[in-house]
Structure formats: structure tokens, C-alpha cells
Amino acid sequence: MNSRGYHGEFGGAFIPEILTATFDQLVDAFEKAKNDPCFWEEYVDVMSTYSCRPTPLTFAGNLTNHFKGARIYIKREDLNHTGAHKANNVMGQGLLVKRMGKHRVIAETGAGQHGVATATMAARFGFRCSIYMGEVDVDRQRPNVFWMERLGAEVIPVKEGTRILKDAINEAFRDWVTNMDDTHYVLGTACGPHPFPEIVSYFQSIIGKEARDQIMECEGKLPSRIYACVGGGSNALGIFSGFLDDGVELVGVEAGGEGVDTGRHASRLASNAGSVGVAQGYKSYFLQDRDGQMEETHSVAAGLDYVGVSPILASHRERGRIRFEAATDSEVLDALSLTIKKEGLIPALESAHAFAQAFKETPELSRDHIILINQSGRGDKDIFTIAEAFSDPGWQKFIRKKGNEYGT
Amino acid sequence: MALETYLRNRLKKKDVLLMTHLVLGYPSLEDSFNIIEAMVEGGVDLMELQIPFTEPIADGPVIVRANQRALEGGATVGSCLHLAEHVVRTFDIPFLIMTYYNILFRYGVHDFASAMAERGLRGAIVPDLPPEEGKEYLEAMQKHDLAPILIFSPATSNDRMKYLDSFGKGFIYCVSRKGVTGADTNFSAELTSYLARCRSASRLPLAVGFGLKNKAHMEFLKGNADIAVIGSQIIRIMEQEGMAGIRNFIKRLR
Numbered sequence: 001m002n003s004r005g006y007h008g009e010f011g012g013a014f015i016p017e018i019l020t021a022t023f024d025q026l027v028d029a030f031e032k033a034k035n036d037p038c039f040w041e042e043y044v045d046v047m048s049t050y051s052c053r054p055t056p057l058t059f060a061g062n063l064t065n066h067f068k069g070a071r072i073y074i075k076r077e078d079l080n081h082t083g084a085h086k087a088n089n090v091m092g093q094g095l096l097v098k099r100m101g102k103h104r105v106i107a108e109t110g111a112g113q114h115g116v117a118t119a120t121m122a123a124r125f126g127f128r129c130s131i132y133m134g135e136v137d138v139d140r141q142r143p144n145v146f147w148m149e150r151l152g153a154e155v156i157p158v159k160e161g162t163r164i165l166k167d168a169i170n171e172a173f174r175d176w177v178t179n180m181d182d183t184h185y186v187l188g189t190a191c192g193p194h195p196f197p198e199i200v201s202y203f204q205s206i207i208g209k210e211a212r213d214q215i216m217e218c219e220g221k222l223p224s225r226i227y228a229c230v231g232g233g234s235n236a237l238g239i240f241s242g243f244l245d246d247g248v249e250l251v252g253v254e255a256g257g258e259g260v261d262t263g264r265h266a267s268r269l270a271s272n273a274g275s276v277g278v279a280q281g282y283k284s285y286f287l288q289d290r291d292g293q294m295e296e297t298h299s300v301a302a303g304l305d306y307v308g309v310s311p312i313l314a315s316h317r318e319r320g321r322i323r324f325e326a327a328t329d330s331e332v333l334d335a336l337s338l339t340i341k342k343e344g345l346i347p348a349l350e351s352a353h354a355f356a357q358a359f360k361e362t363p364e365l366s367r368d369h370i371i372l373i374n375q376s377g378r379g380d381k382d383i384f385t386i387a388e389a390f391s392d393p394g395w396q397k398f399i400r401k402k403g404n405e406y407g408t
Numbered sequence: 409m410a411l412e413t414y415l416r417n418r419l420k421k422k423d424v425l426l427m428t429h430l431v432l433g434y435p436s437l438e439d440s441f442n443i444i445e446a447m448v449e450g451g452v453d454l455m456e457l458q459i460p461f462t463e464p465i466a467d468g469p470v471i472v473r474a475n476q477r478a479l480e481g482g483a484t485v486g487s488c489l490h491l492a493e494h495v496v497r498t499f500d501i502p503f504l505i506m507t508y509y510n511i512l513f514r515y516g517v518h519d520f521a522s523a524m525a526e527r528g529l530r531g532a533i534v535p536d537l538p539p540e541e542g543k544e545y546l547e548a549m550q551k552h553d554l555a556p557i558l559i560f561s562p563a564t565s566n567d568r569m570k571y572l573d574s575f576g577k578g579f580i581y582c583v584s585r586k587g588v589t590g591a592d593t594n595f596s597a598e599l600t601s602y603l604a605r606c607r608s609a610s611r612l613p614l615a616v617g618f619g620l621k622n623k624a625h626m627e628f629l630k631g632n633a634d635i636a637v638i639g640s641q642i643i644r645i646m647e648q649e650g651m652a653g654i655r656n657f658i659k660r661l662r
């Protein structure tokens with residue numbers, strides 16, 4: 001591997017020797033695909049016939065009137081097949097797997113969105129599929145576990161470490177070092193060793209390309225600000241990539257959890273809690289102690305509950321190109337309720353972080369301004385978490401009744 | 409004496425040397441000391457001391473759990489280095505540090521090398537640090553006269569083995585198979601021919617690790633390699649049979 005994928009001081013490929021040849025093969029397959037003019041066309045074709053691309057850009061007139069600030073547009077990644085931007089990355093990597101001639105895929109998942117997307121891709125392309133998911137996430141994202149299993153994937157609950165996303169990534173790597181000859185690891189976000197950050201943001205850049213054309217078409221000018229939630233960073237890099245060379249202000253929103261000063265959050269770039277380290281194969285900001293041990297993270301949104309962050313985003317922060325903020329669990333639930341009531345849209349808890357930050361800031365801007373929010377996914381998967389957060393009595397009654405029917 | 413010279417001298421008397429592994433702080437720092445003592449008395453030739461890390465990506469379930477328990481028990485980099493110092497002073501065999509790169513990175517790579525040298529440690533194994541990413545580390549190890557142990561795997565090409573060998577000192581750690589530590593290894597003709605490949609690519613003694621459990625495995629290495637590495641099996645025996653078990657186990661191997 002010649003280029004090691006550095007973005008400023010961040011990135012690299014800190015991999016065990018056994019995987020070197022596998023990474024060389026992946027770098028090679030990706031470079032060839034990128035340089036093949038038919039490949040992007042094939043990708044767009046898959047995304048427009050199997051998923052729902054181009055996803056629409058929705059003008060949120062009611063929210064705009066409510067805040068009396070900038071005109072709010074929403075990029076609808078929730079309308080992808082399986083309900084999130086994860087489909088973009090997964091179908092793209094699926095095409096790479098075909099080119100490499102492998103027959104099995106593995107993936108980590110936090111919210112379960114990436115796992116479900118990978119399982120659909122595997123079903124569609126005829127690959128065997130195993131999904132690693134932290135035990136804590138298996139418990140809080142049951143509907144997605146159900147769908148993964150229905151889709152024929154094996155879901156393996158991870159009982160090691162903090163039992164969430166980062167631990168699922170470790171287990172996926174452990175599978176890969178054993179089975180790499182026939183297996184591709186479909187990493188779900190713009191993290192991990194080179195070339196994963198590049199691969200994932202390459203496929204997600206379709207969001208930004210479309211959004212730029214769409215906003216130019218309906219408004220004839222660029223937005224003033226763009227908001228995206230940041231777990232590992234893939235949906236944010238996807239939409240931001242269409243606007244990096246313009247004067248557009250880019251805002252990445254991390255999980256503030258119970259508040260960044262409570263220690264129970266996942267804010268690596270917006271708070272001072274993150275520091276530079278090397279884990280899970282890459283160098284970036286992590287939430288870690290002085291010794292370099294990774295710390296526990298917290299978010300109401302499983303997909304943002306991650307200890308590291310994309311090295312590409314870390315370098316954008318260093319250069320001041322992207323601003324990072326954090327939204328707390330309760331701000332997120334408020335933003336979610338408001339969006340549901342005003343627009344009839346149901347963002348995923350992850351995506352609702354972007355909405356929450358946008359709502360804090362939009363009143364500052366006049367109606368001449370446009371802001372763009374990336375709705376990375378839909379909230380259907382979160383029904384248990386949201387119902388619990390709102391202590392919904394009807395839902396509780398329903399669950400109790402179902403429990404009784406199943407004889408517990 | 410250089411680590412390689414020590415190993416070559418020992419190899420004049422024994423066909424295969426024994427390197428064992430343990431996770432510092434598991435089940436406790438005190439127990440770690442006692443385990444090391446039992447292993448030295450049993451006749452171990454050198455030892456790798458693992459400083460626990462929350463993300464031990466190259467390790468299998470047994471060592472992963474030991475890492476986790478050690479950290480839960482309060483082991484820190486400082487307390488592990490302190491124990492290592494005590495161990496080096498007490499026992500007359502070479503000790504190496506095994507850990508993941510973030511531990512060195514956070515400590516400061518040069519400071520870590522200097523801390524190892526000050527404590528009389530002889531080298532380090534850092535499985536997630538290929539030489540391409542390890543320029544600073546390799547320089548620091550060189551400066552402090554410590555052995556950076558490089559790793560070969562069955563997926564490593566001959567050319568790459570030569571490249572890795574050019575950075576290595578002391579010995580080469582040959583991973584016996586794909587996968588992580590702990591699982592069973594097939595001691596087959598395939599392994600023999602892989603070790604022959606390693607032999608012709610390196611000027612250093614060869615250690616073989618991953619999946620070694622018993623005397624038969626050590627016998628297999630005779631003529632094919634120089635050092636047998638036993639890791640997960642030590643932890644299993646300690647968990648099942650305690651300290652006396654470890655002592656017997658090592659004696660039976662020798």
C-alpha cells in the first residue's frame with residue numbers, strides 16, 4: 001500500500017500484518033473502479049432502480065414559518081431503500097465485492113441501519129452475510145435485528161467491551177482476519193483504516209452532488225449553512241462534499257448525550273473531551289483517558305454512540321472548514337416532536353441531532369438565507385426508544401398486551 | 409547482551425525455546441507477579457508482558473477478556489511499567505512489552521521507548537503498527553537499543569517478509585495462521601512450508617505463535633523454528649488450575 005490515506009495528520013492504516021494483502025487488494029479494486037468511467041454510472045443506476053435516488057429536497061415551509069428565520073430545506077436520505085443513507089455506501093461496496101470475486105460480507109452495526117442495508121445488499125447480490133452488533137444495541141434496536149435475520153443474515157451479539165458500536169467493529173475485524181480470502185468487511189462509516197474513509201465518502205458523495213443541483217434548481221443559489229449529524233461521519237461527509245469549495249458554512253452535529261459536561265456523550269470534535277489517538281486502525285480524535293484507553297460513550301441515538309470519528313472530518317476541523325456542535329438527548333427529542341408535528345416527517349434519532357442544532361440557529365438568519373438539513377434516516381426503527389422517551393401510554397399498553405399474548 | 413545473541417546462545421543448548429505471554433494486571437498485578445515467577449521457575453526462556461488496552465483487535469476471546477478484566481481491576485500503563493521494572497530486576501530472563509500502538513502514542517513514543525530501556529525491558533511487539541506507520545517508533549527503539557519485533561503472517565509475500573525483516577531485531581514473530589489468538593492451529597505440512605518461507609526471508613531467529621498449546625506443538629517446531637510462543641493456553645490453565653497448574657504445565661513442556 002503506497003498511499004496511506006492521510007488527511008493532514010489523520011488517517012493511516014494501523015492494521016495487523018495478516019490483513020496487509022487484503023487491504024492492498026481493496027485499494028487496488030477501489031482505484032480501478034474509480035478510474036473506470038462506467039463504474040459510477042453503474043452505481044447511480046443501481047441506486048436509482050433499487051433505492052430511491054435521487055432523493056428529493058423538501059422545502060420545510062411550516063418549520064420556516066415557525067422559526068421566522070432562514071428558509072429550511074431538508075435532503076431526504078430517509079427515502080432510500082431501508083430508510084437511511086447507509087444504502088449508498090453498502091450498494092457501492094457491494095459492487096466492489098462483485099469485482100473482487102468474494103462471496104461473503106460482514107459488517108458492524110450500531111443503530112442497525114447499516115446492518116439492515118448490508119443484509120439487503122447481500123440478499124440482492126447473493127452473498128452470505130454476518131452482522132456484528134453490540135449486545136446493548138441488539139436490545140435497543142430490536143426491529144432492525146428482526147429484519148436482518150429475516151433477510152437471511154446472521155446477527156452476532158457482541159458481549160465484549162462496552163457492547164456497542166466500537167466493540168462490534170473490533171469483532172468484525174476479528175472475523176475478517178480469519179476469513180479474508182472470501183469475505184469483504186463492509187465498514188459502515190467513514191472511519192477505519194485507509195482506504196475505508198475514502199471508499200465510504202466516495203459513495204456518500206452522491207448526496208452532496210444531488211443536493212447541490214437541487215438547491216440551485218429551486219433557489220438559484222447556494223445555502224448559507226448545511227447541518228448533518230456526525231456518528232462516524234459518513235452522511236455528513238456525503239452532503240458536505242458537494243459544497244466544500246464554496247463559501248457555505250458546514251455544521252457537523254455530534255451526540256451531546258446527557259450534556260458534554262456530564263461525561264455521558266459522544267462528542268469528539270465539538271467538545272474538549274476528545275484527543276488524538278490511534279484505534280480501530282486509524283488516527284483521529286477519540287474519547288479516551290490519559291493512558292489511551294477508550295471511554296464509554298452515550299447517546300439516545302445508537303448510530304452516534306461511537307468513540308472515534310472520521311479522520312477526514314478531524315482534518316476539516318483542524319483547518320476550520322467545518323464547525324462542530326453537540327445536541328443533547330432532550331434537545332433532540334424536542335426537535336423530533338416538532339418536525340413530526342409541523343412537517344409530517346419522522347427523522348431518525350441520529351438525524352434529529354442535525355435538526356436540533358439547525359433549530360437553535362435558524363432564528364439568527366433572515367429569510368434571504370437558506371439552510372439545508374440532511375435527514376440521514378427515518379425514525380421508524382426508533383419506535384421503542386421514542387415511545388419510551390415520551391412515556392407513551394397507548395404504546396405501553398400495547399407492549400404489555402403483546403407480552404401477555406406471548407405468554408410471559 | 410543483545411537479545412538475538414542471548415537467543416542464539418540458548419539455542420545451542422535447546423532445540424526450541426519457550427516464550428510465554430501474560431496480560432499484566434490479570435487477574436491482579438500481584439497475581440501477575442506470581443504467574444511470572446512460576447513460569448520463570450518452570451524454565452521459560454523469555455516472556456512478553458501485555459499492557460492491557462480496551463481495543464485489542466488482534467486478540468481472541470481469552471486474551472480480550474483478560475485485557476478487559478485487568479482494566480476493570482484498575483491496571484494502568486504506569487502500574488504495568490512499574491510491575492515490569494520489578495519483574496526485570498527479580499528474574500534473569502529477557503522481558504518484552506506487548507501492547508497496541510495507542511498506548512505508546514499517548515505516552516509519547518520516544519518517552520515510552522526510554523521508559524522501557526530504563527526498566528531493562530528488551531523490546532516490544534506492537535501488532536497494529538506496520539513499519540509504514542512506525543517510523544518514529546522504529547527510530548526510538550533503535551536509539552534506546554531495544555528490539556522492535558516484526559511480525560510475519562502466512563499472507564505475507566516473500567518480498568514483504570524481506571522488507572519487514574529489514575526493520576526487525578531480536579527475532580521475528582511468525583503468526584502461525586489466519587485469525588486471532590487462542591483458536592486451534594493446524595500443525596500441518598502447510599505450516600512447515602510457510603516456516604521455510606519465513607526462514608529464507610529472515611536472518612533472525614523465528615518465533616511461532618497463535619494456537620500453541622502443548623508439548624507436541626513444541627516438538628513440531630523443532631527444525632522449523634526457534635521459539636514457541638504460548639499465550640491463551642497459559643491464561644486458560646491459570647483460570648482452571650491456578651498457579652500450581654501453571655508450574656506443572658511449563659515443566660511438562662520442557
Ligand SMILES: Cc1ncc(COP(=O)(O)O)c(C=O)c1O
Pocket residue numbers: 084085086110111112113114188189190229230231232233234235236302303304348350351376377378
Ligand atoms: C440514520 C443514521 N444517521 C446517521 C448515522 C451516523 O453515521 P454517520 O455519521 O456515518 O452518518 C447512522 C448510523 O447508524 C444512522 O443510522
